[in-house]
Amino acid sequence: MTATDDRPTMIEFKDVHKYYGDYHALRGINGTIKAGEFFSLLGPSGCGKTTLLRTIAGFEDISSGVIMIDxxxxxxxxxxxxxxxxxxxxxxxFPHMSVEENVGFGLRKDPRSKEDKARAVAEALEQVGLKGFGKRAAHALSGGQRQRVALARALILKPKVLLLDEPLSALDKKMREHMQVELIKLQRQVGITFILVTHDQEEALVMSDRIAVMFEGEIAQLADPETLYRRPATRKVADFIGTMNFIPASILSEAGDKVEVEAKGLGRVALDIAQAPEKTGETPVVGLRPETLTLLYDDQKAPERETDGVIDEVIYFGDMTYYDVYLGGTDVEVRLSMRNVPGRPVLDVGDRVRVAWSPSALVLFR
Amino acid sequence: MAQTPRSEARTGLKLISPTAIYVILLLAVPLATVLVYSVMTGGRGIVSFPLTFENYAELWSKSVYGYIMLKSLLVALVVTAATVILAYPVAYFVSFHVKPERKSLWLFLITIPFWTSYIIRVSLWFVILGFGGVLDSTLAVVGLQPLNLASYSILSIIIVLAHAYAPFAVLPIFVSLEKVDRSLLEAGQDLGESRWVTFLRVTLPLSMPGVIAAALIVFIPTVGDYVTPELVGDGKEPMIANLIETQLLKLQNFPQGSAFAVASMLMVGIVSVAFVLWNRRFIGGSK
Structure with a gap:
């Protein structure tokens, strides 16, 4: 994650709308993508992220608005x-071509000599880890190799923007994680703006400098991964990115940059205004990520606040254990995660526990 | 009870025997008869020994036979080319520009000409091409001389055959176009090519198996077409099939007719093998 504020703008959307007949696929997209940025469009299927990517590529016309590239x-x-x-x-x-013909497809009008082009193709293949695959028939490649060919074929043309449409979704988990890291490295190396479309929030968090979370044709939040994770703008974003516990709350007072709430099972908490994104008119809830809650063992003391609870469910993951805990004698259940380290036994359903939490980890949705 | 490979093979043979008998009686036996007849002596309905290559020598020695065979070959090739070239845009249109739910309707419409007997369709072409026909009266309206295309036998034969075989050509081309992954066309444009160049570099090569299949489907029957030259050309422009008919039925010279038939088969075989070999290039690439 690098600072991207000082980079020049590569792509700018100004109130972009797209209709398919009556269907409103893009509903006023605004935002900028910086040069050299690894940018992700994240959202559930049907949210318009692929449509937006295709409008950048020029495969879809937009109904109104402006898209500027460079x-x-x-x-x-x-x-x-x-x-x-x-x-x-x-x-x-292209199934009727060899690997090198595929990679060199876009070089037809390139004024360079045949030898120079062949060298460029070989370099591009080497860059994606397919050195010596040039003569292979395209249909004899594995999924991962095809993807590398597709990458080489695009990168050889030195585009200003590389668009990636769910490129990892067809790969198995191991290969996907491997390619995530490779793509990040490749992007650093070539310095081109990458725009990735994905429905996998983990993938977006791992790979991107910034992420636009989209729902129903709109950008719900555009931020860097950490902000997105720690300070989601809406409950929907919070729910889509990772796991979040939502605890019913009522707002007691709001003055200056402080908001005081009463959260069920947690009690009174004073929040900074930064922890309360703009009002959306929902019933107020406070959100807490599972890893911001900690079980206290024996005589451990909570650094900030603590609440009593009863364990309702234990989900053992090897390196981690998830506990579902009823907070403070209420019916509010939260999920919390604990690393399984030596000397820390896995607890049982029904055990009474103390849960430590920090007011600064809360987010208020209202 | 464990079956031995041999008894398994016996069961297999039993299962395919009806088909095998059918194929042997209706394909292999007649073919062998024609081959044997072609090297026998005869005439006036009699075939007799000794075996001889006289019939093939006759074919070589008289230039009129060579001329007719070559003419049949050329007419078939022109018909094939014309049919495929005309069918391609139709197949392309149905595959790329017709909504998926309408495609089968369109294909159904393409088969409508087959609802009428071939003889009737041929006769209808006289109404269009003949003296005072639709074409000529249309030309007369704009002040042009009548063409009376029906009097040009070879041209008429080509037009009638190209029309008759068009649906056969549309279908295989359509099928191969349907198999072209549409994202490949976007990829072609994404990599800097116009629609037209993308068509030439991606769509056309990927649809070649269909084009070649269409060419074979049209070429093979048109080389041996008998009815069309008989009706359209009024028998004035005989093709190879008319020649065979004359020898076999009119002159009752079975050996000579068989020799023509074998020669014609060889010709078709050579061209077809060339097509198939050409097709390999494309099929190898597209899975």
Whole structure:
């Protein structure tokens, strides 16, 4: 995660709308993507993230609004002349061509000599870890190899923006985690703006400098991964990114930069206004991530606040144990996670426990 | 009871025997008869020994036979080319521009010409192409001389055959176009090519197996077509099939007719093998 504020703007959306007939797929997208940034569009299926990516590539027209790439309005610019290249979800490897023909596909109009182009193809293949695969038939490649070919084929054209449409969704878990790291390294190395579409929040958190979380054609929050995780703007975002406990609360007072709430099972808490994103009109709840709650053992003392509880469920994960705990004699159940370290026994259902928590970890949704 | 490989093989043979008998009686036996007849002596309904290559020599020696065979081959190739070139845009349109739920309706519509007997369709072409026909009267309206295309036998044969075989060409091309992953076309454009160049570099090569299948489907029957030259050309432009018919039925020269048939089969075989070999290039690539 690097600071991106000082970088020049690469892509700018100004009130972008897209309709398919009556269906409103993009509902006023605004925002900027910086040069050299690893940017993710994250959201559940049908939220418009792929549509937005395709409007950047030029495969979809927009109904209204403006998309600027590197300072130029893309309204009348066809897909084949945009400074973007795409890695398709299906990889779209040309099955009738060899690996090197695939990678060199976009070089037809390149004025370089045949030898120079062949060298560029070989370099691109080496860059993605497919050295010596040039002569292979494209249909004889594995999923991971196809993806690398798709990457090489796009990167060889030195685009200003590389678009990745759920590129890892077809790979198995191990391969996916491996490719995540490789993509991050590759992006640092080439310095091109990467825009990744994904429905996997973990993937977005791992890979991105900044993330736009989308729901129903709108950007719900655009922030860096840490802000997104620690200070989600809405309950929906909080629910989509990781796990969050929601505890019913009532607002007692709001003055200056302080908000005082009464949270069921936790008691009175004074929150900083930064912990309370803009009002959306929902019933007030406070959110707490499982890892911000800690079980206290024996004579341990809570550094800030503590609450009594009863264990309702124990979910053992090897390195971790999740506990579902009823807070302070109420019916409010929270999930908390504990690392399994030596000298810390796994507790049982029904055990009475003390739970430590910190007011600064709370987020208020109202 | 464990079955030995041999008894398994016996069961297998038993199972395929009806089909095998059918194929042997209706394909292998007639083919062998024609092959044997072609090297026998005869005439006037009699076939007799000794075995001879006289019939093939006859084919070589008279240039009129060579001319007719070559003409059949060329007409079939022109018909094939015309049919495939005309069918491709139709198949492309149905595959790329017709809504998925409407595609089967469109294909159904394409088969409508088959609802009418071939003889009737051929006759209808006279109404269009012939003297005072639809084409000529249309030309007369704009002040042009009548063409009376029906009097140009070979051209008429080509037009009629190309029309008759068009649906056969549309279907395989359509199927191969349906299999083209649409994201490949976007990838082509994404990599800097226009729609047209993407078509040439991606869609066309990927649909070649269908094109070649279509070419074979049209070429093989048109080389041996008998009815069309008989009806359209009024028998004035005989093709290879008419030649065989003359020898076998009119002159009752079975050996000579068989030799023509074998020669014609060889010709078709050579061209078809060329097509199949050409097809390998494309099929190898597209799984």
């Amino acid at each position: 300072g130029k309005d893309m309204a009348d610019v066809a897909a084949n002349v945009r400074p973007t290249n795409m890695v398709f979800q299906s990889y779209a490897i």
